[in-house]
Amino acid sequence: MQVWSHNYNPFDNLWLSAFVALIPIIFFFIALAGFRLKGHVAGALTMMVSIAVAVIAFGMPVNKAFMSAIHGFLYGLWPISWIIISTVFLYKLSVKSGKFEVIRHSILSITNDMRLQVLLISFSFGAFLEGAAGFGTPVAICAAILVGLGFKPLYAAALCLIANTAPVAYGALGVPILVAGQVTGLSAFEIGAMTGRQLPILSLLVPFLLIFILDGFKGIKEVWPAAIVAGISFGLAQYITANFIGPELPNITASFTGIVSLIILCRFWTPKNIMTPEGKVAAKDYVVSLTKPSLSVTAQFHAWSPFLLLTLMVTLWSTDFFKELISSMNFVLNLPSLTDSIYRVAPLVNENTLIDIVFKFNPIGETGTAILISALVSMFILRVSILDAIKAYIDTLKELQFAVLSIGMVLGFAFVMNYSGMSGTLALILASTGIFFPFFSPFLGWLGVFLTGSDTTSNALFGSLQASTANQLGLDPVLMNAANTSGGGSGKMISPQSIAIACAATGLVGRESELFRFTLKYSLFFATLFGILTMLQSYVFTWMLI
Template identity: 50%
Template sequence: MAWQQIYDPVGNIWLSGLVALTPILFFFFALLVLKLKGHIACTITVGITLAIAILFYKMPALTAVSAGLYGFSYGLWPISWIIIGAVFLYKISVKTGHFDIIRHSISSVSEDHRIQVLLVAYSFGGFLEGAAGFGAPVAITTALLVGLGVPAITAGGLCLIANAAAGAFGAMGIPVIVGAQVIGAAPDAVSAHVGYLQMVIAFIIPIWLVAMSDGLRGLREIWPAIFVAGASFALLLGGTAVFIGPELPDIIAPLGTLIILPFFLRFWQPKHIFKFKNDTQAVTPAVTARACSMAEIARAWSPFVILTFCVALWSLKPVKRLFAAGGPLNWTTLTFNFPGLHDKVLKSPPLTDMPTPYHAVFHLDFISCVGTAIILSAIISVFVLRMKPAVAAETFFETISSLKISIYAIGMVLTFAFLANYSGLSTTLALVMARSGRAFTFFSPVLGWLGVFLTGSDTSSNALFGGLQAATGRQIGVTADILIAANTVGGAVGKMISPQSIAVASAAVGLTGQEGKLLGFTLKCSIILALLCGAATSLLVYIF
């Protein structure tokens, strides 16, 4: 017999909201005040959430445990598989000595770390988000920046912030497409609204990145590069979103910026070259003593070119259809209903129009998973970079060993997220915001922000809260496509504080146990951008 979710377990929605907020408040307190390591903070948070789900929400204990196990399993596959692939690819580049050439080639465009952040975290990271998503962009660009001499905490924080510029249209526009499907709207209509809002965020992000790197001095010294990067990205993203659709904004905008900014830098360079204090200048003498040939540079960058090709190929609709139901390669995906959870929970009004079974279907997509595309690119790179297979195998197992605690932390983060969603805890918080009446246009992106904090995914946030956004919109006379767009953009700026994203960034450069520092680095930016999204949404609805 299925259990129906209860969204006001205390009998007062405001008090119920306070109960639902308790695990989140503890998580922030544990990381920022108690300075607990991430995996310990997540484990305790899971325990608190489990107790609240059973004692307050009356969720059956076995169902609650199954929800947690479902989340942990999702943390292992596909999320951890993606991180293993990304870190393995980076280690191949480093161990073969080719990352020194990559470092040198980036420095030949500009030796200034502030500009390198714009190139790697903002532009290249945006492209990876558009092509792959699911944590790979943050993992890869964080590792690249550390290799360029940026301190690990700073690199992770900057890459998490930079990801907000592209997060709304990540993985070939999947968040927008899913959001439109949930509310029954045309994807192009939602895409246009997302484009208007996301242009503002995309223009602000490079300003914030440089300010976090070098303060006001950085803004004064390289404002032309900031303007060129921000304007290029924002205009190309907005134009693509409005006139073409949701699939290509995060491909065209970052690629355009990667072309326009280096071209601009051929004619302008900052007078003062900024380097972070711990820059090791680790370029090998053989590389610095002479200019690298184009062949050497091409080979050094080849792993990331191969990565781009593989993940782009995996994202194409014809390729996806091969693995979809009825496709010739569907047999490579093991699909099963998760025991003790699938359709054992009923979502209730106003989240849905009527009690609706909450599915729990697990997919072991061995071939079609983005992580497999990354692993394949790493295997190809082994041969392109002429790495001995035995050394490559040793590096792969070394990668897994170094990520053990990080993988556990990611699993616990997803355990918390799935518990919050299946128990109804996350919906309680959403309903509290929905009580704000016409002011809901301000809180609409905040709801998306909360959804991504809880799920780690803009797509999941839209699937979770899309129906509620539409229902609240009908009550206050606002079209659902604007509100789901706000949910999407708010989710993009919430990703930088999502426990899942922070765990991924920490895992990429061995910062496991220092998640609190990363959260402290990104928290202020995330809150300010979420509030800005709220103001922009209200202006779009009531003024424009």
């Protein structure tokens, strides 16, 4: 088999090489934001552009370039699309059974105000799902719930993507942080703790931004107590858990604290005006005119049980015990012309490293399977007939066909970027910025998550480079890896994978360009914020590194 090594500087000029490596990304941005092409069309064209650049400019063998795209496409089908299909199917069963209406009223019994519902569902409950499941599950479920509450689909999708920024760094049970520790040899606890000295600042800002997007400065003026309670309770729990317990549980504790704090607040405080899908109504008038069914605790538990079951199943699937139990069911498929044939080289890594490229298939162990089992059990809990369930699944497949195609195409483009060394070239140009590297360090994580849709993969891809660059410049490698994972969270909302998931959950398939344009400015804002914060921590607030 032909063995090939990366060449990060094919033009003997790193800046020129980096500009050429940027061509596929620039093309994708223009295709979505400029020409407003549909996601699967933009993804397909970008994948072809990335293959051309990889072969012509970076010398990647043609067979390896095409196989990289195929590997990315397969990964988009399994496990990513498998998760989305199962999640949307579960949601459709809830709607078809009529129990989603009970869920809607149970949320309304806590608060009738859309701004507070966003804080409760997309910010707090979404963080819980991120901590338990990850892989786009929080965006898919929370966006669907918001649409059911009367939110416009575009806003529901965008708000959930932006809210998901706060918990992404810790992911499901701290996996992104644990991986950063593994690839760098640094303490995962220390990386998690340092991340916990960055993210709480974001967690304080996100609730205000969500309200601003929904209702402008007037909305902030009306519901600022809720934004403060949500941000402080969430951020404080995040900080305490990360610094004194470990990186596995910050999302769980922060989300639980945020939900409880908001529920308690809503019991004793109501905004002067209530924001509803029909417009604003004075609170006193709305309360008088409101008619809603009286819901027993049993009825509410019955309606919520599919989502509670999903959480339990996904949490079980994430445990080391279960993973070891079903490890014998793992199927590892070697990929022709890719497996054991591409080396990542210095200076991206300390020594030539063979990239582990295989297609992993475990029909039982994937998160999507846990969600599907939850859906199948929920058929009986919700009393949905087998015929209706089959129809719901067929409808799900029809609705998501272009979303699945979009995910496959953009992951094909991302895998070509990574396996060809183009992403490594972009990383090296950021690492060459000298004393300004702390500012650009979060952008490295941002780039990694944009390309892969995963903070875990971004840390695996760039963690070692962050550490080695920090050591060369006399900076703290723990801080740079924390910046990589924190900055990565800000790239999640514009990752093509995340965009496709959000569109699939809200019925916006084919309108990916609108959602991308909506979230892009906020993504860049948060990445810049993390860059400034990392600079200050490196050179001014050095006491935060102790």
